[in-house]
Amino acid sequence: MDLGFWPLAIAIGLPFVAAAGMPRLYPLVGERIGYLGAAVAAVSFGLLGTQIGTEGSVSRPWIPSLDVAVRLHADGLALLFALLASGIGILIFAYATSYMHGKPDLGRFYMALLAFMGSVLGVALAADLLLLFLFWELTSVCSFVLIGYHTEDAESQYSARMAMVITVGGGLCLLVGILFVAIAAETAGIGAFDLAAILERNDAVRVALEETGLFTPALVLLVIAAAAKSAQVPLYFWLPRAMVAPTPVSAFLHSATMVKVGVYALGRVRPLFHGTEWTSLVATLGIATMAVGALLAVLARDIKELLAYSTASHLGLMVAAFGFRSRYGAEAGVFHLLNHALFKAALFLVAGVIAHEAGTRHIDELGGLRHDLPVTAVITALATLSMAGIPPFSGFYSKEILFEATWETAQTGGGVAWLYPAAAVFASVFTVLYSLRFLWLFFGDRPDGLGSIHRAPGALVVPPAVLAGALLLVSVRPSAVIDLIVNDAARATAVGVVDIHAGIPRHVSGPVVMSVITVSAGFACFPFYTEIRGILEGVSTATARVHPTTVYRSTLGTVDRTSRLVRSRVQNGLIRTYVWWLLLSACALTAAGYASTAVGIPAPAMAETPVAVVLVLSVAVVAAIAVASAESHVTGVLTLGILGFMIAIFYILGSGADLALTQLVVETLLLLIFLLVLEEIPEFYGELKRGRALRDAALSVVVGTTAFVSVLLAAPERGADPTPTAVFYVTNAVPEGGGANVVNVILTDFRAFDTLGESIVVIIAALSVLVLLTMRDRGETQ
C-alpha cells in the first residue's frame, strides 16, 4: 500500500480540530466527552495503522519562498512512535473519563490533552525541520497547561513553570541546532528544511556540517534539546515535579509521549551524527541518567515519584542505546521505546488506581494490596517484572540488547569504555530493586494504618489491563512484534543492517553474565531495601548543594532579582529614562553592527565644500546651540526659527527648490504656533543639576557621534551613478506622469497613495489639536 498524505495529515489534524471544539462541546455533553477524545485517538490510531509497512515522504507546499513545506514522513520509527502515542491515548482518554469524574475545568483539560496528542503525532511524522520545531514547542506548551491543571495550587504553578522553562529552553537550543543543520543542508545543495532529504543524503550534509565547522555545535545543541525534553542528567528534575498533574496526564506525558520526544529526535538524527563524538556524548549522558534515575527512584517515598525517576532512568537507557554505534544500539533503543511505553503507562495507571482507592500515594503507608485489588496486582506483577528486566518478560529482551551494545563498545574501545557495561549493570541492579519495591505494595504486609479499600471500577482497570495484555504478547511472542514494526523502526535509526533477536539466551556470554549479575544482585539486595535507602539518603543530603533543583532555584532567583533591578533602573515611569536607554541601546547596536562588518571610516573630502554651504550649516548649528542654552522660551523659539530658515537655505543650495519652499512655509507657521502657545505657558524655573547634565551630555555626544559616523559610512561616493529608482522617476516623469517637476510627479502621481496617507496624518493631527483644545472648555478635566 502506498503512503498517502491525507491519512497522516488527518491523523495529526483531527486531534487539533477536536481540541478546538472541546470547550464548546463540554457544556453540552458533560463528562462523557472523554470518550469522544478516545474516539479521536482511535481514528488517528486506525489511520496510522493502515500505513504500517509503508515508507516515504509526502508534502504540500507551505512557504515555498523559504522552502518550508508541510512534509510528512512515515517509516518504522515514526509509525511506532505515533502508534504508541495514539494507542496509549485511547486508553488514557477512556481512563480519564472515569478518573477525572467530578473534577473542574474538564473542557480545558481534554482540549489540552487532545492538542498534546496531536502535537506528539506531529513530531513523530514531521519531515520538515521547522514543522518539527513547531510541534516540539506545542508539546511543551500543552504539557505546561496539563501539568498546571490545578491552577490555584502554588506547587502546581511552580512545577508547570519549571517544566516550561526547561523544555522550552531546550526547544530554543533545538531551533538553533536546526538552523545549523539547515545551513549545512543548503550548502550541500539539499532543500534547507527537508529532514527526509537530509537524512537520505546524510553523508553530504555531514561533510557540509564539518566543513562549515558547525558539526559539534549542532550536535551539542540537539543533544541539549533532547536532554531537556527527555529528562536527562542534569535536566531531569522537572519530571518528578510534573507529577502534580492528574494521573492520566502523568501516564500519558511521561510514559509514551512527551518525554519520548527527545529520545525519538535522537533516534531520528542518529544516522546524521553517529561517530565517536556522538557516542562519547550521548551514550555517556544516557548511562549517567540511567544510574542517577535508578538511585533516585530507590530514594522516592511517593509511588508516582518513584515512577517518575524510574522513567528518567529508562529514558537514559534508550538515550544510551542510541548513543552506541553498533546495530545493537539502534535495536535496544527502539525496542525499549516500545516496552517502556507499555509497562510505564500501565504502572502509572495502576498508581492512579491505588491513589484513587487507597487515598494515599506514600510508599511506606501501602502494602498487601493484592487482597483488595487482585486484578491490579496481576497487571502490576507483569509490568514491574518487565520493568526490572526479569526474563522472560519483555523488558528483559531490550535490556539484554543494551547489555550487548555496551559489551561490544567496551570490547572495541577497551580501557575506560568498560565503564559503560559496569555502570549499566550498576543502574540495572537498582532498577530491579525499585521494581520489586513497587511490586511489594501488593505482596508485602498490610500496614495497620491502611483503611478499607474498595474494588476499583472497571473503567479504571480495563486500560492498564489492555496494556498488560500487550506486554504479555511482547513477552511471549517477541518475534511477532519485532517483525510487525520494531525491526523497521530500528532500521530507520541504524546506520547498517539490523536483525533483532529476542529470546532467552542459551549460551553463556558477556551480556548474559551481566544480566545474571543484575537479577541476582537485585534480589539479594532487596531484603536490605530500607538500609540501602538510608545510605542513599545520607549521600543525597551531603550533596544537596549541587542538586540540579538547588541550582535551578538559585538561578531563577538571581534572574528574578536582576530583572527587578533592571526594571527599576530602566523603566522607572519617567519617559526621559526610557528615551535614555532606548537611544543608548540603539547606538550600541549600530556601533556593534559597524564593528562586526569591520567597515573602515572613509577619509572625508573637505576641500570641495562650497563656502556658502559651510556658512549656512555653521549658522544652523550655532542656532541649535543657542536653542539648547536658551534662557527663556521666547529666545529659544526665535533661535529655533533661525535654525529652520538656515536649513531652508541649505535646501536651496542643495538643489531642492520645493523643499525650501515647504520648509519656509512650515517654519513660519511653527513660529506662530509656538508663540501662541508660549503665551499661555509660564517660563520654566528649574535648575540644571550638574551630574544629570553631564550624563545627558555624554549620551548626546554618543548619539551625535553615531549619527556622524553613519553619515560618513552611508553617504554615496562622489560622482556615483544615480540609483535605478532615481533614473526611473526622471525618465518617466514626463511620459508617465506628464510633469517636468519630478518631485511633484512622484508625490502626486507615482506615490499618490502615500501622499494621501500623509494628508490623513496631518488631518488627524489637526483634529487632535482641535479636540485637545475644546475638550477642557467643555469641562472634561482629567
Place this chain on the structure above:
Amino acid sequence: MTFTLAATVGALFALGTFLVLRDDLIKVVWGLAIISQAANVYLISMGGLVAAGSDTVPILATHHAPFPEPTDPVIQALILTAIVISFGMTAFALTLSYRAYQENETINVTKWEQ
C-alpha cells in the same frame, strides 16, 4: 562635502538629544523639532550633495529625452513628506504640552503625578 554634512548631522542630533532629556516640556518639543531637521539633512546627505546648478534641480527643462541627471528626486520627495509630517507632529506635541500644563499646572515633567 560629506564631512561638513556629517558634522552638522552629528551636532544637531547631539543637541536634539540633550534637549529631549530636559525637564522643561517645551524644551523636549524643541528637541524633537531639531532631531527632525537633523534627520532631513541626513537624508540629503544620502543623495550626495552637489553644488547647485541649472541641471541639478529635479525640474526638467526639456520634455523629451535625453533627460539630464539631477540630484536624486526620491530623496527630495521623502524629505518633503518628512517636513510636513514633522510639522503636524510638532504642532500636536505643542498642543499636548499646553494641555499637560493645564492639567498638571507645571511644565516640569518630573513633577507630574504618575
